[in-house]
Structure formats: C-alpha cells, structure tokens
Amino acid sequence: MATLKDVAREAGLSVGTVSRVLNNRGYISEDTKRSVREAMARLNYQPNAMARSLSKQSSSMIGVIVPSISHPYFAKVLSCLESAAREQNYQLLLFCSQGKVAREEEYVRVCVSNRVAGLILCSGSVETGKLRNLGFPVVAFERFINEADAGVECDNYEGGAMAARELIRAGCRNLMCIGGAGEVSMPADARRVGFLDVCRQHPDIEVRENICAPEHLDDLNYFPELRSFLDSAPDVDGIFAGSDVIGMQIMAELAKRGKRVPQDVKIVGYDDVNLAQMTNPQLTTICQPVHEMAQECVSIIIRAARNESYPARTMFHVTLERRGTTCGNDEYT
Amino acid sequence: MATLKDVAREAGLSVGTVSRVLNNRGYISEDTKRSVREAMARLNYQPNAMARSLSKQSSSMIGVIVPSISHPYFAKVLSCLESAAREQNYQLLLFCSQGKVAREEEYVRVCVSNRVAGLILCSGSVETGKLRNLGFPVVAFERFINEADAGVECDNYEGGAMAARELIRAGCRNLMCIGGAGEVSMPADARRVGFLDVCRQHPDIEVRENICAPEHLDDLNYFPELRSFLDSAPDVDGIFAGSDVIGMQIMAELAKRGKRVPQDVKIVGYDDVNLAQMTNPQLTTICQPVHEMAQECVSIIIRAARNESYPARTMFHVTLERRGTTCGNDEYT
DNA sequence: AACGGTATGTCAACCGGTTGACACGGGAAA
DNA sequence: TTTCCCGTGTCAACCGGTTGACATACCGTT
Known part of the structure; x- marks a missing residue:
C-alpha cells in the first residue's frame, strides 16, 4: 500500500508538499500539483483515512x-x-x-x-x-x-389522531388500537394517545386498546397476541396498527377468519414501509418523512x-x- | 478525551508500561497492572482505535x-x-x-x-x-x-430443482418461473436452470420462463411485470418466484384476480425472509443458511x-x- | 541598496498508540 | 567475583498523515 512518502519520492518532493496539494493549502504551482497527481495515479495511492483522522482529530x-x-x-x-x-x-x-x-x-x-x-x-x-x-x-x-x-x-400524536380520523371517516364505529412493542416511554407511545383522544371526542365510537410484548422487534411474530386481541373483540370494524408489520399480520389473520378487508374491517398501519404496498388490498398507513x-x-x-x-x-x-x-x-x- | 499518556501520568508510569498492560505484553507486576486499571477507570479511558489500527497496521x-x-x-x-x-x-x-x-x-x-x-x-x-x-x-x-x-x-441449482419438485409433488402441471432482477451471470441464475432442468424431466409438465427487469432491487415494485406475466398464462397453476418479495406480490395480484392460493395456484418463493410468514397462507420458500x-x-x-x-x-x-x-x-x- | 510581498517548498513536531532495544537491581550458578 | 538470567520498567522510533514555522528566490517599490 502506497503512502504519502512513496508519492513524495515518486514525484521528487517532500511529504509536506504533497500533503499540501492533497489538502489545497498554501501556494503550490500548477506543475507541482500535476506531478503529484500523476505520481498518485501511478502508485494507485489512497490516503490512509485513519492516519488522517488521527492527525486531524476528527473522523468521518x-x-x-x-x-x-x-x-x-x-x-x-x-x-x-x-x-x-x-x-x-x-x-x-x-x-x-x-x-x-x-x-x-x-x-x-x-x-x-x-x-x-x-x-x-x-x-x-x-x-x-x-x-x-x-x-x-x-x-x-x-x-x-x-x-x-x-x-x-x-409528530406521533398527530399520526395517531390522523389514523383515528381516517377510520372514523371510513365508517368504522368499533375501533381497536394495537400498540407496537415497548413504545411506552417512547415517542411512539404518543400515537396511542393521539388515537384515543380523537376517539373520545366521538361519543358513538367504541375503542379498545392493546399492547404487544416488547420482544417482537426482532422476531416479528405478533400472531399469537393478535389472535387473542381479535378473539376478544369479534365485532371490531377498524384497527389502528402500531406498525405496518403488525397491520400486515392482522390482515393475514383476518383473511384466515374469513373477514374481508376493507368491507368488514378497515386497517391503518404506521411507517409506510415497502411491504405496505405488497398486500391486497394495499395498506393505508401513516408515513414519516x-x-x-x-x-x-x-x-x-x-x-x-x-x-x-x-x-x-x-x-x-x-x-x-x-x-x-x-x-x-x-x-x- | 483521556489518552494513554494521561493514564500513564495518573498512574505515575510511562506510556510504554501502560501500553504493555493493555496488551498483556512482557513482565508486569500485579501492583502495576492494578494501578493502571484504576487510573483507566478514573479517567474513563477508551483506547483510540484509529491510533491502534494505524500502529498495528490492521483494523477491525x-x-x-x-x-x-x-x-x-x-x-x-x-x-x-x-x-x-x-x-x-x-x-x-x-x-x-x-x-x-x-x-x-x-x-x-x-x-x-x-x-x-x-x-x-x-x-x-x-x-x-x-x-x-x-x-x-x-x-x-x-x-x-x-x-x-x-x-x-x-446451491442455487439445487434450490431451483427443489422448488420444481415441490410444485410438481403438490400436483401442478402448468408451471412458471419468474426470475429476480438481473440474476443472469450471477449465481442466482442457477435457480432458473435447476428449476427448468427438473421440469424437463417430466414430459407432462409445461413450463414458462420470465425475467423481471433489474431495476427492482431498490423500489421492489414488480407488479406491472407480474401482471403481464400472469395475463400471458391464465392457466398457470404453479409459480416459482425468484424471491419471497416477488412471491408476495404474486399472491396479492392473484387475490385481486380471484384466484385462490394454493387451490388454484401454488407458489414457491426464495430466501425465507420474515415476510414469508406474514402472508395468508404462509409462503413456501427455499431457505439459505x-x-x-x-x-x-x-x-x-x-x-x-x-x-x-x-x-x-x-x-x-x-x-x-x-x-x-x-x-x-x-x-x- | 534596502525592503516588502508573493510564490514555492522544506522541516519537524504532533495525533495516540505499539514495540523492540535496552537499563538496572537482585539472585543463582560457575 | 564474575557471569548470566529474570523480573521490571524506560526510551524512542514508528505507523501515515497534518500543519505551523521557516528558508529561498524572485519581483517590484521606494
């Protein structure tokens, strides 16, 4: 691996000079610059980022x-x-x-x-x-x-609120909010609060609230919990899922139960990940920039x-x- | 940020000695080791990985x-x-x-x-x-x-072959192979070859072959192409998808067309990504270790x-x- | 002729570690 | 007593760059 010193030798200059043309410091003639560049090309030189960071006291x-x-x-x-x-x-x-x-x-x-x-x-x-x-x-x-x-x-609060308004707009009256893993004490928890706040403004709307266990961020298997949530509320007609992954799994589980989406149950997800467009029907979702x-x-x-x-x-x-x-x-x- | 020199001063030793206890080199008394460790703890010292790599001529x-x-x-x-x-x-x-x-x-x-x-x-x-x-x-x-x-x-060849055998085993006679993006000249292309080879061993099996454009690795939107593939073969009853993502999108498209999976069409995906278990029914797939x-x-x-x-x-x-x-x-x- | 400014380039210290060479005191062997 | 080794520790060069201080030379002023 070629070093600055090699380049300097190759170009017949000192290390300091070569370093200057590399960093555009001080006065350097066009001739010198060119011969340095040529030497670098000949040796296939790539500056050592670690040495540079060390000396500059800042890394990239x-x-x-x-x-x-x-x-x-x-x-x-x-x-x-x-x-x-x-x-x-x-x-x-x-x-x-x-x-x-x-x-x-x-x-x-x-x-x-x-x-x-x-x-x-x-x-x-x-x-x-x-x-x-x-x-x-x-x-x-x-x-x-x-x-x-x-x-x-x-603005997670607003995200939750938007989800609630969307479900209500679409005609749902019996809502459920399924929180993602371990969101309590995180900004994402505001989604839940925003969702519930909007629901409470509508006296004719019923809401249930469920939270999944926090382990699932890795294995992504929410099915067992989702099944029990759905069992507990057979009459639900609108679901706000804490993430698109949860939303997708709800769709799969509903399909298994013979419920149609969106006719029988409507769903809003969260995150707008690419999968949200791979389901049938495609998943309505809240999108972060x-x-x-x-x-x-x-x-x-x-x-x-x-x-x-x-x-x-x-x-x-x-x-x-x-x-x-x-x-x-x-x-x- | 504390340096080795700081630690040495704090412990009343030279840099060399401190470096030795860090790297377990040479003879060092227990007393010295302890006082170095204590000094490091007091100063909250973390060795500079860049300096270390630079000097050791090897990074992690x-x-x-x-x-x-x-x-x-x-x-x-x-x-x-x-x-x-x-x-x-x-x-x-x-x-x-x-x-x-x-x-x-x-x-x-x-x-x-x-x-x-x-x-x-x-x-x-x-x-x-x-x-x-x-x-x-x-x-x-x-x-x-x-x-x-x-x-x-x-063993992509074997993967493709397994997919073919699985579809045939399940009763499919009218197969289609949908290659992933730009697999030609890549190992993944062997999947297609393996699949087709097995199909050809069965004279009663019909096979079609389609390849998606290579741009989709990023946007993951295969739908337009999949639609035309499906249009071109309304009687297909078994599909080998080059990836689970393609498999999922086929499932969504088939659902839209009122085709049932697996009753009307069976599907084998590739990769065994987590989504393969989030569909209904779950996606049969070839899994790499x-x-x-x-x-x-x-x-x-x-x-x-x-x-x-x-x-x-x-x-x-x-x-x-x-x-x-x-x-x-x-x-x- | 003395001076100042500009253009060009050299030198050596420094960034924060690693490591081989070596100093030194003490005990054992010759 | 000399020799040698062992255990302990110091010193300085080196890894590959960056940069401020300084040398030199040339040009135009005053």
Whole structure:
C-alpha cells in the first residue's frame, strides 16, 4: 500500500508538499500539483483515512445503533441514513442491539473507541447517563432520551389522531388500537394517545386498546397476541396498527377468519414501509418523512463537528397514505 | 478525551508500561497492572482505535456493500453479518450501492482508504479488475466474481430443482418461473436452470420462463411485470418466484384476480425472509443458511488477516420450507 | 541598496498508540 | 567475583498523515 512518502519520492518532493496539494493549502504551482497527481495515479495511492483522522482529530464515521436490521422500518431508516451520510461524505458504522442494554453499552464504547463524529441512536433501551461527555454528539432518532444531545422525531400524536380520523371517516364505529412493542416511554407511545383522544371526542365510537410484548422487534411474530386481541373483540370494524408489520399480520389473520378487508374491517398501519404496498388490498398507513429525518440527523452531527449550534429537538410532520384498507363503505362496490 | 499518556501520568508510569498492560505484553507486576486499571477507570479511558489500527497496521472494520438495504433479503444478510462480525469483535462499515457501478467503485475506494480488514460484496454490478491488490480480501456473497478473493454462495441449482419438485409433488402441471432482477451471470441464475432442468424431466409438465427487469432491487415494485406475466398464462397453476418479495406480490395480484392460493395456484418463493410468514397462507420458500454464510465470510476475512489460508469458494446447502402455498390438492379441504 | 510581498517548498513536531532495544537491581550458578 | 538470567520498567522510533514555522528566490517599490 502506497503512502504519502512513496508519492513524495515518486514525484521528487517532500511529504509536506504533497500533503499540501492533497489538502489545497498554501501556494503550490500548477506543475507541482500535476506531478503529484500523476505520481498518485501511478502508485494507485489512497490516503490512509485513519492516519488522517488521527492527525486531524476528527473522523468521518457515524455510528448507528438500531434494535433490529431486518425489521422493515429500521431497514428503511438505515437506508435513508446511509444515503444522507454518503451525500456528506460520511460513512456508517452499523450496530444492532437487539434491544439488549448491555450490547448497546458495548456499542457505545466501540463508538467512543473509534472516535466517531457522532452517534445516531434508534434503539430502545435506556442508557443511564452513559451518553454524556462522549466527545461526540448523540442524536436520538424517534426516541426520547434525556442524555442525548439532540432528538429527531415525528409528530406521533398527530399520526395517531390522523389514523383515528381516517377510520372514523371510513365508517368504522368499533375501533381497536394495537400498540407496537415497548413504545411506552417512547415517542411512539404518543400515537396511542393521539388515537384515543380523537376517539373520545366521538361519543358513538367504541375503542379498545392493546399492547404487544416488547420482544417482537426482532422476531416479528405478533400472531399469537393478535389472535387473542381479535378473539376478544369479534365485532371490531377498524384497527389502528402500531406498525405496518403488525397491520400486515392482522390482515393475514383476518383473511384466515374469513373477514374481508376493507368491507368488514378497515386497517391503518404506521411507517409506510415497502411491504405496505405488497398486500391486497394495499395498506393505508401513516408515513414519516424518514429521508428528511435522516438528513437532519447527519446535519446535526456535521454542525456539531464544526462547533456550530444545532437544535436540541426537531419534530417532523407525518402524512396519511390512503390506500385500499380504508376505502369507505361507499367507496368499494 | 483521556489518552494513554494521561493514564500513564495518573498512574505515575510511562506510556510504554501502560501500553504493555493493555496488551498483556512482557513482565508486569500485579501492583502495576492494578494501578493502571484504576487510573483507566478514573479517567474513563477508551483506547483510540484509529491510533491502534494505524500502529498495528490492521483494523477491525469490515466493509459491506449491498445493493439495497430495505430489500428484506439484504436486511436479513446484513443482520447476520452484523452478528457474525460482533462475535469476533469486528465492526461493519455499511454501504449501499443501489446497483450503481460508479457508487460501488467509490465505496471500494473508501474501504481502501479506511484500510478495512476485508470487504464483503453482496452487490451485483461487475468490477473490472478493480478488486485485485486492495490490501485486504474481497469476499463475494451470493455473487460470482473472478476478481474476488473468495466466494460464499448457495446451491442455487439445487434450490431451483427443489422448488420444481415441490410444485410438481403438490400436483401442478402448468408451471412458471419468474426470475429476480438481473440474476443472469450471477449465481442466482442457477435457480432458473435447476428449476427448468427438473421440469424437463417430466414430459407432462409445461413450463414458462420470465425475467423481471433489474431495476427492482431498490423500489421492489414488480407488479406491472407480474401482471403481464400472469395475463400471458391464465392457466398457470404453479409459480416459482425468484424471491419471497416477488412471491408476495404474486399472491396479492392473484387475490385481486380471484384466484385462490394454493387451490388454484401454488407458489414457491426464495430466501425465507420474515415476510414469508406474514402472508395468508404462509409462503413456501427455499431457505439459505444465511447465518452460517455470514459467519464464513467473517471467518475468511479473519483468516486472511492472520495470513492463514482460506477457501476460494464455499457452497452451502439450501432447504425447503414447506408452508401453506404448496399444500397438495389433497392436503387442504 | 534596502525592503516588502508573493510564490514555492522544506522541516519537524504532533495525533495516540505499539514495540523492540535496552537499563538496572537482585539472585543463582560457575 | 564474575557471569548470566529474570523480573521490571524506560526510551524512542514508528505507523501515515497534518500543519505551523521557516528558508529561498524572485519581483517590484521606494
């Protein structure tokens, strides 16, 4: 592997000079620049990013901790983070905590060790004060943490409210809200509250509320719980699912029971992951602007690296994607 | 951020000594070890991984390039790679090429710059010789590349053959094979060949063959093509889908057309991603031992780092996961 | 002739670790 | 007593870059 020194020798110059043309510092003649570039090309030189980071005291890596990679929502988040990072010439160090606090703490240590430029936390477990004074900013993604330096989230309350209004609009009267895994004490819990608040404004609407166990972020098997929820409410005609994955599984279970969607039961999901468009009918869902959120996270980290100020908390709007699972009673025939 | 020097000062020793206790080298008294450990704890010291890698001339990062993160198959692969890497105290640098060759080449350069321990390529575009002499091994994951130092793949031929046998066993006579995106010249293409070979052994079986355009690895919208495939063969009663995602979309489209699965049409997917169990009926599919494959990739990279030898090509068995979409004509009622 | 500014390039310290070479005191063997 | 080894610890070079300080040379001013 060629080093700067090799390039300097090849070009007949000193390391310092070569480094200058690399970093566009000071006065360098066009001739010199050219001969350096040629030498680099000849040797197939690639600067050593570690040496550079070490000396510059700043790296271009961003740590990301997610609870699960194969959950479609986090896959979507990761995808957006990767593209946002790339746009700014940053790289992603990927970690998957599987919801285990110990693993999360280990990963935080690894990030410190690697002197990342910043850490984006999408994971759920709480860190008791271990996130302060790490030497880089910690950005919480759809997750509220006191210890984090910044938070980027969505208007989950409004998302839940929109879901309720959509189901009611479509003619449902007997609603159920099925919360995702372990959302209590997380921003996502506001969905539930928003949903219930709207329901309560309608005296003729009945609502039930169910919460799934928190283990399912990884295995994604909500069926046993969903079955008992549905058993407990055979007359339900509108369901707000805490995620599209839950929504899909409800659809599968309803199909098994001979219930038609949307004729007998209407459904609103959450996240607008790609699967939501692979069902029949396609799933109505609440969509977060994940791409913008990801860009905001990266932007916060970059601003922090430049010692610029950044918002402690950013909240984005959600939107309703109306699809086949909430066609109104008069809309299908 | 505390450095080794700080620890040394705090413990009243020299840097060299402290480094020795960190790396368990030479003779160090228990007393010294203890006081070093205490000093590290007091200062909340975390060794600088970049400095260490620089000086040791070896890093613990593995680059991974996938064409898409939100495709469930690659999400599954990434998930397994992350856990395999973690088991060996390696970290993952994540890159998403979106099938673009230019981006792939850029990412390879970034990996070189970062002096990764190895690169795992799950991406599809071909690299013309740019993968040799990078300073680290390149492992091709389910992808055949001459330039790669090693390849880890599955018995795709047998996978296709199993799919054919399963559909025939379940009573299908009018088969269709729908290839995934751009599999030609990739190991996945062997699925098609295996499938067709088995079909040809049965003179009473009719087979059609279709290939989807290669762009869909990212947007995952196969519907328009699937519709025309189905239009062209209204009498088909068994479909082998190149991926579970394709399989799911076929199911949705068939449902729309009033065809029942598995009564009217039976389906076998590929990959066994988590969604395959979220449909109704659940999707029969061919499963790769992704976890073992991921471990093998990491193991190859570690062996290469130790200058040990490693296999140039490893092939794993696939298995059939029989589920609801291929119940035989006499198995449901 | 002395001076100042500009253009070009060299040198060495530093980033935070690792590691081989070596110093030193003490005990055992010759 | 000399020799040698052992246990313990120090020192400085090195990994591959970056950067401020400084040397040199050339040009135009005053």
